[in-house]
Amino acid sequence: MTIHSDPYAESRETTEGRVYSVTGGDWDSLATEIGATKEERVVVNMGPQHPSTHGVLRIILELEGETVTEVRCGIGYLHTGIEKNTEYRSWTQGVTFVTRMDYLAPIFNETAYCLAVEKLLGITDDVPERASVIRVLMMELNRISSHMVALGTGALELGALSPMIFAFRDRELVLDLFEQICGLRMNMAYIRPGGVAQDIPAGAIGKIRETVDQLRINFKDNEKLLVGNTIWMKRTQNIGYLDLAGCTTLGITGPVLRSTGLPWDLRKTQPYCGYENYDFDVITTDSADVYGRFLIRMQELEQSLRIVEQACDKLEKLEGQPVMVADKKIAWPSQLSVGADGMGNSLAHIREIMGESMESLIHHFKLVTEGFRVPAGQVYVAVESPRGETGVHLVSDGGTRPYRVHFREPSFNNLQSTSAMCEGSMIADVIGAIASIDPVMGGVDR
Amino acid sequence: MSEDKGSFGVHGTGDTSGYSGLVRAQVTPGSSERPFGGYFDEVADDLERAFPAFSEAIEKIVVDRGELTLFVKRSHLVETALALRNTETLRFEMCMGVNGVHYPEDAGRELHAVYALLSLTHNRRIRIEVAVPDSDPHLPSLVEVWGGINWHERESYDMFGIIFDGHPGLTRILMPDDWQGHPQRKDYPLGGIPIEYKGATIPAPSERRSYQ
Numbered sequence: 001m002t003i004h005s006d007p008y009a010e011s012r013e014t015t016e017g018r019v020y021s022v023t024g025g026d027w028d029s030l031a032t033e034i035g036a037t038k039e040e041r042v043v044v045n046m047g048p049q050h051p052s053t054h055g056v057l058r059i060i061l062e063l064e065g066e067t068v069t070e071v072r073c074g075i076g077y078l079h080t081g082i083e084k085n086t087e088y089r090s091w092t093q094g095v096t097f098v099t100r101m102d103y104l105a106p107i108f109n110e111t112a113y114c115l116a117v118e119k120l121l122g123i124t125d126d127v128p129e130r131a132s133v134i135r136v137l138m139m140e141l142n143r144i145s146s147h148m149v150a151l152g153t154g155a156l157e158l159g160a161l162s163p164m165i166f167a168f169r170d171r172e173l174v175l176d177l178f179e180q181i182c183g184l185r186m187n188m189a190y191i192r193p194g195g196v197a198q199d200i201p202a203g204a205i206g207k208i209r210e211t212v213d214q215l216r217i218n219f220k221d222n223e224k225l226l227v228g229n230t231i232w233m234k235r236t237q238n239i240g241y242l243d244l245a246g247c248t249t250l251g252i253t254g255p256v257l258r259s260t261g262l263p264w265d266l267r268k269t270q271p272y273c274g275y276e277n278y279d280f281d282v283i284t285t286d287s288a289d290v291y292g293r294f295l296i297r298m299q300e301l302e303q304s305l306r307i308v309e310q311a312c313d314k315l316e317k318l319e320g321q322p323v324m325v326a327d328k329k330i331a332w333p334s335q336l337s338v339g340a341d342g343m344g345n346s347l348a349h350i351r352e353i354m355g356e357s358m359e360s361l362i363h364h365f366k367l368v369t370e371g372f373r374v375p376a377g378q379v380y381v382a383v384e385s386p387r388g389e390t391g392v393h394l395v396s397d398g399g400t401r402p403y404r405v406h407f408r409e410p411s412f413n414n415l416q417s418t419s420a421m422c423e424g425s426m427i428a429d430v431i432g433a434i435a436s437i438d439p440v441m442g443g444v445d446r
Numbered sequence: 447m448s449e450d451k452g453s454f455g456v457h458g459t460g461d462t463s464g465y466s467g468l469v470r471a472q473v474t475p476g477s478s479e480r481p482f483g484g485y486f487d488e489v490a491d492d493l494e495r496a497f498p499a500f501s502e503a504i505e506k507i508v509v510d511r512g513e514l515t516l517f518v519k520r521s522h523l524v525e526t527a528l529a530l531r532n533t534e535t536l537r538f539e540m541c542m543g544v545n546g547v548h549y550p551e552d553a554g555r556e557l558h559a560v561y562a563l564l565s566l567t568h569n570r571r572i573r574i575e576v577a578v579p580d581s582d583p584h585l586p587s588l589v590e591v592w593g594g595i596n597w598h599e600r601e602s603y604d605m606f607g608i609i610f611d612g613h614p615g616l617t618r619i620l621m622p623d624d625w626q627g628h629p630q631r632k633d634y635p636l637g638g639i640p641i642e643y644k645g646a647t648i649p650a651p652s653e654r655r656s657y658q
Binding site for chain 2: 075076079081083084085087088089090119120122248249250251252262264269270369370371376377378379380382389391393395397398399400401403404406408412413415416445446
């Protein structure tokens with residue numbers, strides 16, 4: 001092993017050839033050295049690093065000049081053992097774990113998990129309509145905030161800074177709504193088996209309607225900046241191509257699948273939470289490239305706004321109805337309320353269990369510490385998350401804790417298509433292609 | 447599947463509830479009889495017609511909570527998968543992935559691999575389940591049938607130690623390459639340390655009283 005004299009562009013011999021550690025600012029000395037060798041093939045290790053808000057991803061590229069001949073992804077840097085952890089918690093506590101998987105789409109993780117628990121319990125039809133409408137409302141708001149990150153960071157990665165500013169401005173508006181509704185901006189643990197943790201507070205509907213109007217105006221900024229923009233189109237059109245056959249064999253869902261022209265959206269094809277009662281369109285393009293996926297996300301924002309408005313209408317009609325199943329052996333004993341320090345037990349409930357009813361206290365204690373039992377069996381439930389099919393495979397052995405929780409994460413699955421999209425393309429296009437998959441590493445690694 | 451004793455998850459002398467003699471057997475849903483209901487009969491019929499070794503390959507069919515599970519013998523897994531994918535009336539062109547489940551009590555069938563299949567053409571879902579013994583955790587890989595199962599098989603190997611023969615590169619995917627053991631197995635400890643908070647000590651999650 002020989003150590004190069006330059007402390008920045010250190011190099012050493014390995015069995016695979018000479019390895020350089022490049023830290024930036026040392027390109028000249030590197031270029032001189034590489035230029036001296038006859039080898040055209042270079043293996044570049046991109047990362048492991050934090051590409052915007054996607055999480056920590058490592059990409060190993062084999063290059064011939066600027067052309068990519070092989071790409072492999074290295075993942076696992078954000079693995080936190082969430083699935084294993086849920087096996088040591090009650091069914092309700094599981095929500096607080098799964099919400100942290102894909103942290104840009106927490107409501108989708110929670111909803112998928114809760115739908116699965118409810119299916120195992122056989123209470124899917126007992127979930128009150130108001131709870132389902134609130135779930136839809138929250139999911140669509142979450143889809144907007146997630147797509148904003150996808151669009152903003154996607155543009156940022158290709159060197160366009162302004163769209164990111166606009167996208168995060170709009171995302172902030174949605175997160176403010178989340179904060180008003182359930183006290184938290186992310187990782188809310190708001191959806192619970194049997195319904196939602198608490199009803200939406202008074203005045204929230206009005207605020208949501210205001211925000212929807214504001215977002216409609218705000219979305220135009222990014223639309224004007226990017227749609228039809230020559231530079232943007234040159235960077236994204238015919239890049240990251242993956243056709244329908246590629247998508248089916250690789251199990252790709254979500255905007256990437258819809259960019260091949262197939263209108264596959266679980267909200268339409270296999271509705272859950274009452275999505276069949278909402279009027280919205282499934283957006284497709286047929287270009288199967290990065291630009292097509294960008295257009296789909298752009299237009300899905302408007303569709304989500306439409307659903308949010310309809311959900312608000314429904315909520316006004318369902319005012320005062322319950323948001324949790326009637327079965328007191330499953331329903332969380334208290335309706336929570338938002339205090340100055342976030343979500344907590346409502347004072348009325350504390351008064352009841354501490355001062356008025358011993359039975360209520362026992363019931364609360366039993367359900368909170370022991371939890372409820374779920375009959376043995378297994379289910380698979382899927383919802384359409386912003387990235388595709390979020391599937392939950394739940395196994396119960398009849399106990400108060402899940403026997404196995406597995407999340408079929410769309411990011412995990414879709415990231416596999418990196419090789420298919422990028423091999424043969426230029427190295428600069430790899431960034432755009434991966435951005436169009438919109439992988440969130442918290443979901444990939446779980 | 448398993449047996450619960452008592453009512454409060456306490457064993458030995460700690461249980462003053464009077465329910466310590468209570469035994470509750472947990473039974474997983476068994477084999478189902480026809481008619482299965484919905485499109486499940488059609489799927490079973492079409493597969494039987496398209497796949498001569500059907501009776502040999504399928505151990506049992508379970509319909510539970512509106513979902514169909516085909517228990518397939520590992521020797522016939524690839525043929526079954528191909529029949530499910532290629533037959534025009536079935537067309538399960540997408541495999542949403544595979545994941546493991548560890549049943550240490552199920553002697554000779556400790557490790558289960560569960561595949562979720564989706565048909566875009568017919569808008570249907572089914573599940574295949576294959577059981578292998580812990581002593582011989584080998585399964586044929588289905589990467590040739592559904593390419594997207596590649597990472598899922600690596601994950602199942604990483605987490606459960608199920609070995610998918612014929613996989614193009616069966617290496618760990620989430621855990622570090624030099625990791626020992628397979629974390630999602632039931633005999634693999636969760637880990638964790640006691641946490642002290644305001645003078646009280648809270649044990650690690652796996653050490654706390656369990657109300658199973």
